Amino acid sequence: MEPNQNNQNRGGGGRPPQNSFGQNMMIVVIAAVLSLFLMNWGSSLMRDKSEEEVSYDQFYEMMESGEVEKVSIGSSEITIRVKEDSEKYPSMIHYYTYKMDYDPELLPTLRANGIEFAQEAPDTSGFIWDIVIGLVLPFVLIFLIMNFMMKRMGGGNGIMGVGKSNAKMYMERETGVTFADVAGEDEAKESLVEIVDFLHNPGKYRSIGAKLPKGALLVGPPGTGKTLLAKAVAGEAKVPFYSLSGSDFVEMFVGVGASRVRDLFKQANSTAPCIIFIDEIDAIGKSRNSRYGGNDERENTLNQLLSEMDGFDPGRGIMVLGATNRPEILDPALLRPGRFDRRVIVEKPDLKGRVNILKVHAKDVKLDKTVNFEEIALATSGAVGADLANMMNEAAIMAVKDGRKAVSQKDLFEAVEVVLVGKEKKDRILSKEERRIVSYHEVGHALIAAVQKDAEPVQKITIVPRTMGALGYVMQVPEEEKYLMSKKELEARLVTAFGGRAAEELVFDSITTGASNDIEQATDIARAMVTQYGMSDAFGVMGLAKTQDQYLSGRTVLNCSEDTAAEIDRVVKEMLQKAYEEAKAILAENREIMDQIAAYLIEKETITGKEFMEIYRRAKGIPEPEETEAAEEAKPETSGEMKAEAEPEQPGNTPQEGPEEELGEFREV
Ligand code: ADP
Numbered sequence: 280m281e282p283n284q285n286n287q288n289r290g291g292g293g294r295p296p297q298n299s300f301g302q303n304m305m306i307v308v309i310a311a312v313l314s315l316f317l318m319n320w321g322s323s324l325m326r327d328k329s330e331e332e333v334s335y336d337q338f339y340e341m342m343e344s345g346e347v348e349k350v351s352i353g354s355s356e357i358t359i360r361v362k363e364d365s366e367k368y369p370s371m372i373h374y375y376t377y378k379m380d381y382d383p384e385l386l387p388t389l390r391a392n393g394i395e396f397a398q399e400a401p402d403t404s405g406f407i408w409d410i411v412i413g414l415v416l417p418f419v420l421i422f423l424i425m426n427f428m429m430k431r432m433g434g435g436n437g438i439m440g441v442g443k444s445n446a447k448m449y450m451e452r453e454t455g456v457t458f459a460d461v462a463g464e465d466e467a468k469e470s471l472v473e474i475v476d477f478l479h480n481p482g483k484y485r486s487i488g489a490k491l492p493k494g495a496l497l498v499g500p501p502g503t504g505k506t507l508l509a510k511a512v513a514g515e516a517k518v519p520f521y522s523l524s525g526s527d528f529v530e531m532f533v534g535v536g537a538s539r540v541r542d543l544f545k546q547a548n549s550t551a552p553c554i555i556f557i558d559e560i561d562a563i564g565k566s567r568n569s570r571y572g573g574n575d576e577r578e579n580t581l582n583q584l585l586s587e588m589d590g591f592d593p594g595r596g597i598m599v600l601g602a603t604n605r606p607e608i609l610d611p612a613l614l615r616p617g618r619f620d621r622r623v624i625v626e627k628p629d630l631k632g633r634v635n636i637l638k639v640h641a642k643d644v645k646l647d648k649t650v651n652f653e654e655i656a657l658a659t660s661g662a663v664g665a666d667l668a669n670m671m672n673e674a675a676i677m678a679v680k681d682g683r684k685a686v687s688q689k690d691l692f693e694a695v696e697v698v699l700v701g702k703e704k705k706d707r708i709l710s711k712e713e714r715r716i717v718s719y720h721e722v723g724h725a726l727i728a729a730v731q732k733d734a735e736p737v738q739k740i741t742i743v744p745r746t747m748g749a750l751g752y753v754m755q756v757p758e759e760e761k762y763l764m765s766k767k768e769l770e771a772r773l774v775t776a777f778g779g780r781a782a783e784e785l786v787f788d789s790i791t792t793g794a795s796n797d798i799e800q801a802t803d804i805a806r807a808m809v810t811q812y813g814m815s816d817a818f819g820v821m822g823l824a825k826t827q828d829q830y831l832s833g834r835t836v837l838n839c840s841e842d843t844a845a846e847i848d849r850v851v852k853e854m855l856q857k858a859y860e861e862a863k864a865i866l867a868e869n870r871e872i873m874d875q876i877a878a879y880l881i882e883k884e885t886i887t888g889k890e891f892m893e894i895y896r897r898a899k900g901i902p903e904p905e906e907t908e909a910a911e912e913a914k915p916e917t918s919g920e921m922k923a924e925a926e927p928e929q930p931g932n933t934p935q936e937g938p939e940e941e942l943g944e945f946r947e948v
Pocket residue numbers: 460461462463464500501502503504505506507508602636639663664665666668
């Protein structure tokens with residue numbers, strides 16, 4: 280993977296050579312001109328303001344005035360030091376004059392005036408240094424800076440590599456990855472198996488006259504394993520794998536991207552069958568009708584890619600895979616038949632998928648018998664493969680730090696929390712009063728979750744501060760994987776989110792900044808209920824917002840008139856107010872239990888969901904863990920009920936219960 284490897288491009292590399300040669304020459308010339316300029320400027324600066332040149336005559340005058348203390352005679356100039364107490368000449372200034380070639384009077388005059396003098400050693404290195412500093416150094420610096428900038432701009436090779444393809448650099452003969460390394464993406468794998476088979480024996484398909492796909496586009500959120508899948512396809516097919524990122528093609532020099540594409544396909548052609556993988560293809564494949572800003576260079580690159588894809592003979596066994604998490608901005612031409620005509624959706628893994636991903640990454644990790652992947656998977660709904668791989672590694676590191684030989688379930692849960700809310704911050708000492716506030720705040724969340732039957736069970740409550748800003752939090756884990764959320768569940772979330780603030784107001788009669796994150800979350804939920812899920816009486820089933828990039832942020836934009844937007848704000852505000860009032864009512868009713876648990880939490884710092892529920896049940900007089908249908912404080916909602924039908928739904932429409940599972944976050948401000 281040495282960048283240099285690249286300079287020895289194959290003979291007859293197909294790219295017009297004068298192109299990059301011209302560009303290199305340009306850069307050399309620019310650097311030379313700039314450094315000449317710098318040199319001039321530099322030498323005028325070399326003598327700073329505190330030095331003054333005097334004429335040879337003046338030099339004699341100075342000597343004879345008796346104000347000179349010392350002179351040192353260099354090869355071309357004489358430096359004069361004036362006496363400290365000199366009246367005529369300020370002694371802060373260094374005086375110098377150029378030396379006469381031959382001046383027999385000089386020494387006698389110096390002696391006569393009692394001036395100390397010294398001869399500087401004839402010193403050619405000074406001259407050489409002048410050249411080095413004045414000419415070579417700026418040149419080198421400018422070259423380095425420009426080279427660095429080129430690299431930053433995606434060339435990867437600096438000035439010398441302009442226009443050269445990075446393809447070889449990224450070529451892997453054997454990826455060594457197989458489908459067994461990719462877990463939880465069964466549908467995606469299934470549609471890629473065909474591609475593997477095709478690369479294995481293209482003849483089989485050709486003889487029957489079947490047209491084969493030239494490319495497939497892997498689409499899905501970041502970290503779900505798109506790159507991994509592409510590598511697995513190459514690994515399974517045992518063919519070379521060229522991997523480039525879309526941004527590798529986009530450079531400052533016009534024509535480079537296109538020539539890179541040409542070069543890439545040429546090289547691929549010589550090693551076929553093989554796979555070309557273009558990651559983040561949206562960087563070059565953005566729609567050309569420039570809603571997202573046009574760019575000639577990018578368009579040229581895209582055009583070149585399109586024409587290469589049209590040009591190659593699928594029978595040769597070249598498969599182009601692309602990956603993106605923003606398919607909606609791709610140019611339609613890329614998706615036409617004969618190009619990326621297959622779309623392979625790589626979803627966030629479901630419960631079973633997460634279990635399997637954990638298993639894949641636990642392959643080389645020693646686990647003790649407490650480990651239960653189902654539990655971890657339940658607690659990590661919304662996490663992608665990259666998160667899970669990361670968690671597994673964190674857990675292993677924790678076990679090592681602890682001096683244990685195997686990873687335990689506790690390590691894994693801790694790792695989940697590290698990924699979700701950061702590491703424990705033990706050195707943050709809260710005051711007694713703050714600890715009380717945080718404790719009540721978190722217990723407020725937890726109690727409301729326990730009381731409401733549509734809320735998710737509490738897994739853990741803690742007031743140990745975390746590095747990502749939480750002073751405490753409640754971790755809730757659903758009993759089973761959810762794909763749909765009912766209105767009641769969302770409403771329960773709203774009330775739970777306000778549990779913290781409600782507890783503060785109730786107990787301390789004052790409120791803190793700690794609820795800011797709760798408020799933000801609740802507002803987002805309420806807004807989505809009104810604008811996306813059709814869950815408000817005021818607007819009914821009217822869709823008021825559009826999703827923008829469903830695989831990335833899932834951001835929505837309002838799609839309604841200004842009047843309606845104002846009305847939405849009013850409705851949302853009402854919903855939030857109602858939820859807050861309800862939270863206060865629930866906590867007021869359960870005040871004693873809240874005091875009890877809060878005191879216990881202050882003492883213990885962290886309590887498990889089990890401990891919490893034991894105290895709760897004892898206080899409520901609920902005997903058996905199985906029969907939790909007692910708590911009926913949540914008033915049943917009569918209007919606008921929604922049945923959670925298991926009808927096929929767009930994945931983007933169910934609220935993603937991302938890793939922000941815990942609602943009880945208590946953030947500092
Ligand atoms: P993407 O390209 O979709 O952003 P990557 O393929 O780069 O995601 O995934 C990053 C890492 O996360 C992988 O190297 C792998 O360790 C892990 N990973 C992601 N998805 C999976 C999966 N489905 N199965 C196993 N590991 C996965």
